[in-house]
Amino acid sequence: MPELPEVETTKTSLAPLLGHTITWVNTSQKRLREPLPDTLDTLVGLSLGQVRRRAKYLLLDFYQPHSHAPDKTLLIHLGMSGSLGQFTKSTPIRKHDHVMIGFDNDITLHYHDPRRFGMVMWAKDASSYLDKLGIEPLEEGFDGEYLYNRIWQTPKRPITRPIKSVIMEQKIVVGVGNIYAAESLFLSGIHPATPANLLNQEQLNHLAAHIKAILTKAIEVGGSTLKDFSVGDNQTGYFQQTLLAYGRAGNPCTICHLPLETMQISGRASVFCPSCQPLITTPPISLKN
DNA sequence: ATTTTCTCCTGCATGC
DNA sequence: TGCATGCAGGAGAAAA
Numbered sequence: 087m088p089e090l091p092e093v094e095t096t097k098t099s100l101a102p103l104l105g106h107t108i109t110w111v112n113t114s115q116k117r118l119r120e121p122l123p124d125t126l127d128t129l130v131g132l133s134l135g136q137v138r139r140r141a142k143y144l145l146l147d148f149y150q151p152h153s154h155a156p157d158k159t160l161l162i163h164l165g166m167s168g169s170l171g172q173f174t175k176s177t178p179i180r181k182h183d184h185v186m187i188g189f190d191n192d193i194t195l196h197y198h199d200p201r202r203f204g205m206v207m208w209a210k211d212a213s214s215y216l217d218k219l220g221i222e223p224l225e226e227g228f229d230g231e232y233l234y235n236r237i238w239q240t241p242k243r244p245i246t247r248p249i250k251s252v253i254m255e256q257k258i259v260v261g262v263g264n265i266y267a268a269e270s271l272f273l274s275g276i277h278p279a280t281p282a283n284l285l286n287q288e289q290l291n292h293l294a295a296h297i298k299a300i301l302t303k304a305i306e307v308g309g310s311t312l313k314d315f316s317v318g319d320n321q322t323g324y325f326q327q328t329l330l331a332y333g334r335a336g337n338p339c340t341i342c343h344l345p346l347e348t349m350q351i352s353g354r355a356s357v358f359c360p361s362c363q364p365l366i367t368t369p370p371i372s373l374k375n
Numbered sequence: 376a377t378t379t380t381c382t383c384c385t386g387c388a389t390g391c
Numbered sequence: 392t393g394c395a396t397g398c399a400g401g402a403g404a405a406a407a
Binding site: 377378379380381382383384385386387388389390391 | 393394395396397398399400401402403404405406407
């Protein structure tokens with residue numbers, strides 16, 4: 087499940103293509119989250135200038151020869167099962183390969199997405215997706231105070247939803263999905279179902295710090311395993327060995343050894359330790375106003 | 376206006 | 392062996 091670290095790792099993996107020119111493009115007919123543009127072949131002759139990441143989106147800037155301004159920007163979202171793999175021209179197209187882009191260094195980029203929750207489209211057509219994204223969690227402005235303000239500075243009432251769905255809300259902070267939400271809440275000792283408005287500033291400070299730390303660590307691990315797995319395999323490598331909460335329901339808590347529990351929060355499985363992450367039901371006495 | 380549920384889609388694990 | 396069922400989830404749309 088690509089979250090921010092996986093997208094960042096994918097971005098890094100595209101380095102061998104930087105500066106290289108597209109020689110051909112091929113697509114499946116399958117519809118992704120959005121229909122594939124029928125103008126992808128206009129990429130032929132353009133070179134990949136840089137790859138950026140915003141939230142869980144990759145933005146590939148393409149340049150005309152001898153130009154210094156980007157000509158076209160391709161937007162890619164990996165959805166839930168998407169991956170970008172680098173192969174050669176002779177590599178057979180697999181099932182669920184939806185976009186194939188050939189480069190002049192004989193690398194072929196395959197966008198592979200069995201569940202087709204992802205998307206590939208022109209960035210200029212994606213403002214409805216990009217404009218409302220919240221803050222980047224690894225940038226300076228994201229901290230406990232930011233979370234506190236977002237929880238309390240809503241038009242009317244404070245946010246009373248479970249804190250887990252708040253940190254997964256891309257309008258508030260981007261990049262955190264089900265895995266890293268579970269991990270950061272576990273590390274913070276916060277029950278995922280805690281109403282957001284019942285958390286005090288100190289708890290939110292911890293939570294923000296742990297979100298930053300877990301994402302940073304996962305990026306580092308992704309970077310170190312990158313060279314190990316043959317490009318195009320999004321299951322190998324990864325961060326799974328070090329997960330403390332996600333996917334460990336029924337297994338002993340690494341802190342207190344009691345079995346981890348699971349519950350549905352906003353429709354998603356949420357693993358937590360009932361002892362180390364006690365559920366708060368009363369408002370914080372201090373630090374209000 | 377905000378919050379929950381539904382929906383998209385396929386692969387995998389489970390159960391009869 | 393095979394088929395039905397359920398679950399996984401990013402995130403917008405629809406419903407509550």
